[in-house]
Amino acid sequence: MDEKNLELIFKNEQGRTVRITLPSPVEPVDSAAVDEAMDLILAENIFLSSGGDWVEKVGARVVSRTVEEIPINVE
Template sequence: MARSLVMTFVNVGGKKSNITLNNVKESLTAEEINKAMDVVIDKNVFQTKDGDLVSKDSAKIVDRTTREID
């Protein structure tokens, strides 16, 4: 099963933007996720077509199972 972290931010234009990290560890905590999101905003490492990311909206972990069909 593949696990991804989807972090949703709000940019300066008021629109939501997602950053997805694949293959995150099982033991990832809410505190670690919040700290990572704070770093993304504080360091201003990403920019969208509507401007810089300015606040956190939400985060979720997505578990995916892939099954081949014969």
């Protein structure tokens, strides 16, 4: 099974990286919409981290992970 997440990556006031992870993004990902959403997140200042407000966009990426279930006997 292939799992995908969209990660939105920001920096906070202390320069630390913070992320929002969104499962199962619609593909292909619309980079303009992602950029606009990230701008809105910063403008509305709705998230807080231990390092202060989020102040800068760093990037966005789709992360893929393959999960293979192994059959076992469960009693």
